[in-house]
Amino acid sequence: xxxxxxxxxxxxxxxxxxxxxxxxxxxxxxxxxxxxxxxxxxxxxxxxxxxxxxxxxxxxxxxxxxxxxxxxxxxxxxxxxxxxxxxxxxxxxxxxxxxxxxxxxxxxxxxxxxxxxxxxxxxxxxxxxxxxxxxxxxxxxxxxxxxxxxxxxxxxxxxxxxxxxxxxxxxxxxxxxxxxxxxxxxxxxxxxxxxxxxxxxxxxxxxxxxxxxxxxxxxxxxxxxxxxxxxxxxxxxxxxxxxxxxxxxxxxxxxxxxxxxxxxxxxxxxxxxxxxxxxxxxxxxxxxxxxxxxxxxxxxxxxxxxxxxxxxxxxxxxxxxx
Numbered sequence: 315x316x317x318x319x320x321x322x323x324x325x326x327x328x329x330x331x332x333x334x335x336x337x338x339x340x341x342x343x344x345x346x347x348x349x350x351x352x353x354x355x356x357x358x359x360x361x362x363x364x365x366x367x368x369x370x371x372x373x374x375x376x377x378x379x380x381x382x383x384x385x386x387x388x389x390x391x392x393x394x395x396x397x398x399x400x401x402x403x404x405x406x407x408x409x410x411x412x413x414x415x416x417x418x419x420x421x422x423x424x425x426x427x428x429x430x431x432x433x434x435x436x437x438x439x440x441x442x443x444x445x446x447x448x449x450x451x452x453x454x455x456x457x458x459x460x461x462x463x464x465x466x467x468x469x470x471x472x473x474x475x476x477x478x479x480x481x482x483x484x485x486x487x488x489x490x491x492x493x494x495x496x497x498x499x500x501x502x503x504x505x506x507x508x509x510x511x512x513x514x515x516x517x518x519x520x521x522x523x524x525x526x527x528x529x530x531x532x533x534x535x536x537x538x539x540x541x542x543x544x545x546x547x548x549x550x551x552x553x554x555x556x557x558x559x560x561x562x563x564x565x566x567x568x569x570x571x572x573x574x575x576x577x578x579x580x581x582x583x584x585x586x587x588x589x590x591x592x593x594x595x596x597x598x599x600x601x602x603x604x605x606x607x608x609x610x611x612x613x614x615x616x617x618x619x620x621x622x623x624x625x626x627x628x629x630x631x632x633x634x635x636x
Contacts, residue, residue, distance in 0.1 A: 318377070318384045318612040320592055322368035322601055325608075328353045331516060332493060334408030340438040340497045341404065341584045342605030353405055356608040357580055359398035359504060374398055374610075387577035387613030390633045393504035394419075394428040399633060400559055401504045402580060402608060405434075407493025412520075413446060413467065413512040416505065417528045418486035425507045429486045431558045432502035433541070435629065436480040437584055440495030445482060446473045447490050447539050448532055455531040462529075463522035467512050474538050481541040481553045481561075487530035499584060501631050503558050548572070550630075558634040566622040573617045577633050581620070582608045585627030592618040603628075 327345055330352025337343045337351055345351050357374070358365050364375035377385050378398060386392070386399070393399050405411075416430035434445075446468075449458065453470045461467045471489065476482065476496065484490050489511065492498060509525035510518065543563075544552040550564040564570060566588070572579075581590060583603045590609050591600040593616075601609050603626070611618055620628060 318381055318614055319594065319599060320590055320601060320609050320611045320615060320618060323357055323365045323374070323608050323610060324368050325354045325356050325606070326358075326363075327351045328355065332407060332409040332411055334406050336406045336408065336438060336497050337404055337606070343404070350408070351406060353403050354606070355401065355403045356582060356606070357398070357400065357402040357610065359393075360401075360506060361395070384614040385578060385612045387633070390577055390613070394422070394426070397504055399504055400580070400631060401502050402582060402631060403500045404606065405492065405496075405498050405500055407496045407498070410444070410493040410514055411491050412510040412514070412518070413471065413489060413491045414508050414510050415489050415525045415529045416484075416486050416509070417507055421528050422505060422507050427507050428503050428505040430503050430505035430507060431486055431556060432484045432500055433554050433556075433559075433561065434482045434484070434492060434498040434500055435553060435561070435584075436476045436478055436482070436496065436498050438497035439476050439478050442495040443476055444473050444494065445476045445490070445492055445496070446471045447482060447484065448472050448488060451536055453531060458529070458531050459526060462511060462526050463520060465512070472539070476540075481543065482539065483541050483554060483556070487528055489529050499582065499629060501559050501561055553629075556634045560632050560634055562630040564620065564628050564630065566620055566626045566628070567624075569619055569621045571617055571619045572630070574611065574613065574615050576613055578613045579611045579630050579632040580608055581611065582606070582629045582631070583626060584629055586622060586625040588620065588622040588626035590618055590620060
């Protein structure tokens with residue numbers, strides 16, 4: 315059987331009470347008509363469904379079952395249940411999401427899932443944009459426990475105005491909320507466990523006891539809690555590197571060749587268009603990359619080229635270093 319080649323993934327669009335239509339502008343995704351979309355899942359492998367390879371009936375779960383090492387790379391840990399380790403999505407937080415917190419891997423075992431380490435890359439920030447991350451300076455755990463689940467919890471939380479290009483890391487146990495007026499690309503462990511502390515009066519279920527059990531009370535320093543980018547020798551920028559994922563950004567006007575390191579990587583277009591090419595058995599093969607598209611490059615692919623049209627801005631996500 316020939317080795318796995320890079321492939322495009324089909325997305326799913328999820329209506330949400332806090333969603334809107336901004337993903338049709340940034341990054342330019344075609345949305346289903348007549349619904350407010352809060353999330354599009356660009357790469358996923360969950361019990362309720364797995365990403366389908368574009369134009370094929372095969373799913374990511376199928377490839378993991380039959381070609382796991384070729385796809386992931388030897389030694390790359392899987393998520394709970396043997397699933398793909400990452401989940402990638404775009405979020406349109408037209409309104410604010412709930413104040414929430416996620417468990418780590420140990421606590422998430424009780425939910426039969428993985429923990430959730432995540433980050434957001436800000437793609438659009440309107441005039442009312444806001445992010446909540448952690449607590450104001452000086453807040454104690456006792457103060458948090460006294461107000462957890464109450465309408466006055468917000469008085470303890472650290473909120474700031476994000477800017478386009480910001481990278482915001484949300485480790486497990488970090489109390490947070492995204493929105494309103496934001497579009498972000500989210501990179502996360504493959505998990506769907508969320509404990510809500512407060513939902514702005516929308517009437518949805520909250521999970522105060524579980525949230526309190528996993529939340530960490532760490533006061534903000536007073537500075538904007540964003541990750542400092544690191545320039546790379548190949549002209550890209552490393553946005554973040556954690557034990558669970560690494561994210562690089564490339565703003566391209568000329569073709570760029572990237573070498574594989576024996577692990578998978580996912581390439582997501584967040585601006586412009588272009589192509590992804592690689593050496594095939596009978597010459598070069600290529601995928602056309604449109605707005606918002608995600609291509610998965612298997613671990614067994616030794617190198618690939620990113621070829622912009624006029625320009626192309628991509629995020630390259632791969633496993634973290636444990």
